[in-house]
Amino acid sequence: MKINMKNLGHSNLPVTEIGLGLWAIGGDFWGKTEDKKSLDLIDYALDAGVNFYDTADVYSGGRSEELLGQSMKGRREKFILATKIGWQNFNEEKGQSGYDTVEKLIAGVETNLKRLQTDYIDLLQCHIDYQDATMDVFLEGFQKLQQEGKLKAYGVSTSNFEYLKAFNADGGCASLQIDYSILNRTPEEEIFPYCLKNNIGVIIRGPLAMGILTGKFKPDHKFEPEDFRNRWMDNPEENKVFLEDLSKVEKLKSLCNEDRSLTQLAIQFVLDHPAVTTVIPGAKTKVQFDESVKVSQFSSFTEAEMEAIDEITPKEGGRKIWPA
Numbered sequence: 275m276k277i278n279m280k281n282l283g284h285s286n287l288p289v290t291e292i293g294l295g296l297w298a299i300g301g302d303f304w305g306k307t308e309d310k311k312s313l314d315l316i317d318y319a320l321d322a323g324v325n326f327y328d329t330a331d332v333y334s335g336g337r338s339e340e341l342l343g344q345s346m347k348g349r350r351e352k353f354i355l356a357t358k359i360g361w362q363n364f365n366e367e368k369g370q371s372g373y374d375t376v377e378k379l380i381a382g383v384e385t386n387l388k389r390l391q392t393d394y395i396d397l398l399q400c401h402i403d404y405q406d407a408t409m410d411v412f413l414e415g416f417q418k419l420q421q422e423g424k425l426k427a428y429g430v431s432t433s434n435f436e437y438l439k440a441f442n443a444d445g446g447c448a449s450l451q452i453d454y455s456i457l458n459r460t461p462e463e464e465i466f467p468y469c470l471k472n473n474i475g476v477i478i479r480g481p482l483a484m485g486i487l488t489g490k491f492k493p494d495h496k497f498e499p500e501d502f503r504n505r506w507m508d509n510p511e512e513n514k515v516f517l518e519d520l521s522k523v524e525k526l527k528s529l530c531n532e533d534r535s536l537t538q539l540a541i542q543f544v545l546d547h548p549a550v551t552t553v554i555p556g557a558k559t560k561v562q563f564d565e566s567v568k569v570s571q572f573s574s575f576t577e578a579e580m581e582a583i584d585e586i587t588p589k590e591g592g593r594k595i596w597p598a
Contacts, residue, residue: 277323277570280551282354283475285427285448287396289354291545292570293326294319294563295479295554296338306500307558309341316345318560320352322567328451328477328554330358330401331382336389343391350392356477357386358431358451360401360412371408379415383424398425399451400441403432409440417446429475435465442472449551453480455487456526456543457519459589466549475551478544482555486519487540489527493517525586529579534572541569543583 277290299312316327329338339357346353359382360371373379387393398419400412416428429449430441441447450469454461458480469476482488484503497503506516523536530536537555544553557563575583 277567281475282397282427282477282551283429283448283469284473285397285475287354287427287448287475289326289475289552290324290570291550291552292324292541292567293328293356293477293552293554294324295556296327296329296342297333298556298558299334299338299341306498311559312341313345315557315560315563316342319563319567320345324567325352326354326356326552326554328356328358328479330361330399331386331389332358332361332401336385339386339389343389347391354396355390355392356397356399357390357395358399358401359383359386371402371411373411373415374408376411376415376418379411380419383415383419387424394423395425396427397449398428399449400428400430400432403430403434403437409437413441413444413446429477431479433461433465435468438465438474439468442474445472447472447474449475449477451477451479454478454544454547454550455481455483456540456583456587457483457487457522459587462547462589466547470549476549478550478553479556481541481544481553482537483519483540486516486523487526487536489523489536491520493520522586526583529582535565537565538569538572541566542572542575545569546574 277292279288280291281287282289294316299307299315327342329342331339333339342355346355359379360373373382383398386395398416416425419425420428427448429447429451430438431451432438433452438450450465452461452465466476485491497507506512526539527536530539541553541555544550555563555566
């Protein structure tokens with residue numbers, strides 16, 4: 275299967291426009307998983323032509339990185355590896371990262387490398403977006419690691435436009451990872467134009483709105499006990515947004531057919547934006563990922579289809595179920 279390739283901003287890292295997000299593997303937040311199925315998923319994606327894999331130190335307490343490291347063993351050159359650092363020891367009460375010195379940050383990255391069983395990271399991302407003194411620590415640490423050859427490029431994961439601009443003050447930020455979907459179009463107004471102007475690659479997380487855009491959820495859906503999405507059912511405010519999203523999903527189904535599922539519609543929408551470099555739908559099994567990986571072969575939406583989408587999900591506003 276041929277998947278389109280794009281350079282990730284000014285890093286010139288060649289990435290497939292369909293990547294794989296690995297938050298769900300390891301069994302944390304998204305319900306139980308099996309290591310073998312996680313490894314099979316990565317193998318399947320690799321065989322399908324996917325080269326971009328995104329994980330983080332905090333995903334399943336590092337288990338996601340460990341599984342990716344196992345999969346890369348003996349074939350590291352086939353992977354463009356993206357990981358993140360910052361949330362693992364973040365103090366939410368104080369709004370501060372424990373990485374308050376460059377030395378601590380670099381020591382933290384060494385633990386990423388150990389779990390991943392590699393001596394370099396293609397793309398290292400700052401996983402927090404609090405504008406305290408630690409932002410300068412991350413920038414200085416990333417630049418030092420880049421000079422040492424332990425990372426090829428660095429970026430930031432945030433939906434905070436002011437933080438993105440501050441993080442890119444010297445033009446060194448190669449990428450932005452951001453939540454964007456047909457249900458959350460807020461980045462289109464300011465953030466995407468900025469990224470295009472500054473040659474910052476855009477990695478899209480949440481293209482399926484954490485599963486809502488698969489069309490498999492009902493108003494009374496039962497999530498596994500370990501699944502953090504139970505908050506959508508337990509919190510009245512979040513449940514209201516969840517039900518509003520389900521209503522929009524029902525209308526979006528009118529744009530689907532036997533050749534294009536709702537999942538594929540959602541991913542095609544994201545890929546159609548010129549600022550987007552790659553999209554990283556999450557999955558726990560290869561069956562879940564199968565639909566996503568085929569979208570690279572689809573044509574762009576027609577003008578009539580975009581008008582219908584604009585009517586159902588206007589550019590203004592967006593879902594606020596999960597923070598940036």
